[in-house]
Amino acid sequence: MSLVNPQTLKGFMELLPKDQILFNKVKEVIRSNYEKFGFLPIDTPVLEYKEVLLSKAGGETEKQIYEFTKGDTNIAMRFDLTVPLAKYCAKNQNELNFPFKRYQIAKVYRGERPQRGRFREFYQADIDIIGNESLSILNDAELPSVIYNIFKELEIGKFTIKINNRKILNGFYEELGLNNKVQEILRIIDKLDKIGIELVTNELRKMELDGLEISKILEFINLKGTNEEIIAKLENMNIKNEMFNLGVSELKEVVNNVYNFGVPKEYIQVDLTIARGLDYYTGTVYETMLDDYNIGSICSGGRYDNLASNFTTKKLPGVGISIGLTRLFDQLTNLGIIKSEKTTTTKILLVPMIEDKRNILKLANIFRSNNINTEVYMENKKLKAVLKYANNQEVPFVGIIGEEEENEKVILIKNMITGNQEKVNITDVQKIIDLIK
């Protein structure tokens, strides 16, 4: 029989156990912090009715979607966790307790052209807070504090959570009489980081903006200073547009409260160039950058007026953020910012080199009931081969009972890092546990 090539699809992350352990650790830091802030878990299906997933999508998303027909049902794989959340909230609106704080950490699918750092299957780690008819702006201030706690615990170095408000952008361009061109202007300005101010100016000129308009736009996006200074300058621009002024007051309230939530000032920065997509967000928007690495936003999100308008007439305003976990993990490990430390989650490898394995199996069960991950080596191999396995596995402790130890009623505990070894009476379980803890 001819062999099939055991290959994994391109653009799909598949890790060796050592890296998987690190990945799971990162995922667990995110998960436990989400729960610490009172978010509840949900787990929606990977597959949905195509008409559910595409009720709002279009353009790029629709091209990238994995879809197929089974029987007479048009099925699609989810491309984010937000549309499934909208469906979930609409479907369960009478069962849910609002404000509904949910988290979901799960894989999503996009058939993009695979390239370095882009994945077709990737984890998103999302939190959203959904209100019934209304939702306090304070929630917009809480989300950065969740993110702050996660990235601090992950020890990924200094980062900055950038904040803006879409109402300020929309109001500003309305005031300039450029209502119809807002989306295109925002798309150009979004490229500022990548292409620089000159090319941005060129592109704005191509849109038939006049010199005064362009200079006002450049002045606006170049507003610099502390958060308080930028907000003061916005307040003093003497713009009458209502939406603009509402945006400024929202931004001010969010920024002031973020500090109260315990985020140090140097981690929060008002940035008027942040727009986050074109039609989804309606208020606060966030991006998060590593200060020392230019890898783009590692966590983004914002406020939306109405989550599920395609599914229900009930108004469900919300605010959410998403960590692109798979891509972030790939970047952090490639840059050496985080490193795999453990090849195994096992604490001790017990090796019975004797016929009667009962004592060592009993010991293994005692260790496990003390929450010590314990592996018993079952193969009938020479000690050299066993120690090679233990070394490759990087297990921190090995416990051996050979004939000599059996006669002496002891177990030889070997610290695989220091090389120290010590014989301990087989009945002195507490001493062994103290040694390896």
Added chain:
Amino acid sequence: MSLVNPQTLKGFMELLPKDQILFNKVKEVIRSNYEKFGFLPIDTPVLEYKEVLLSKAGGETEKQIYEFTKGDTNIAMRFDLTVPLAKYCAKNQNELNFPFKRYQIAKVYRGERPQRGRFREFYQADIDIIGNESLSILNDAELPSVIYNIFKELEIGKFTIKINNRKILNGFYEELGLNNKVQEILRIIDKLDKIGIELVTNELRKMELDGLEISKILEFINLKGTNEEIIAKLENMNIKNEMFNLGVSELKEVVNNVYNFGVPKEYIQVDLTIARGLDYYTGTVYETMLDDYNIGSICSGGRYDNLASNFTTKKLPGVGISIGLTRLFDQLTNLGIIKSEKTTTTKILLVPMIEDKRNILKLANIFRSNNINTEVYMENKKLKAVLKYANNQEVPFVGIIGEEEENEKVILIKNMITGNQEKVNITDVQKIIDLIK
């Protein structure tokens, strides 16, 4: 704009948060026990090349598979975690440390006709131990002890792990000269529990077996007694067939050692009717039954000679078991064997009914750094609405600071279960923590 019906695909489990919390708890018990026994995590993609997934499959599986073409690639969704494991081991054979003990708890997909208790997307929770060229029979004795620990911790009542060995079955029918009919006979006997002995006899007659053959088969599958008695009877059947005798000695060694691994005798039962599928397993096979409920096997598996023969010439024998988590959860909750107890994982809901929220936000952060899941109520609602939310959420404690408490510099801690409430000085953090822990 017309609304899209926010429905979930049929046959796809989607839980409310309260049930999701219980589901996650069950999943975590399984996961932590897998790690306690030294199994390492892997996370293979949901999608694979179709030729990889179907390298061995056929028949029913092929009909049920979700597959599609993207660009010029034939893609399929995994229908189990074993074929992806085979691919993974073949692909990474030079990086892995054998014996390779891995666990994977993840969703798989089968486009079966949806019916009660059948799911098209469901979690499997698998462990396998893969050897390089050889693998000790002791591993076959360890797996039941992992399962025993999990189901004990889940408190699902008395259960029985049934054990058999395929070599005994194959050898027995070889001895009867029925080599060509083994698979069909096993398929009929597999239905014994469902259709009873008479219908099984009828079906055997239809296969043109003679009366002597049928009576020998019935005598064989009716061998009863303690595990030791059944094994003794098998040894005394005076069958010369080598495979049969190898099977009996393997079964004897597995059963004797399972006890040594700490599984009480009443949880293990040799059952010669267990066959587990038709061509995959080559030695030990397991099924697990609840004693008081007739819901079929809740955990099954066995020994196979060569995991990845479609992908590599390297011989990789293994033994594994799988818990069909989604179906099991559905059955256990429907029968009331396990019940959702918590609507939230949050320990305390803090409610600032005052303008200056800084003290309560500080307190929230202190709680969280003490690993106390803490939600702050952000909405500007009357206390009655807040307490209604707290009640619906079933949060165990509420901490309120209104104007009165602010003036007294205290927080009112209310135990939502007993109704007790107590004012505690806002600076006496340890006292508050002691109250709610």
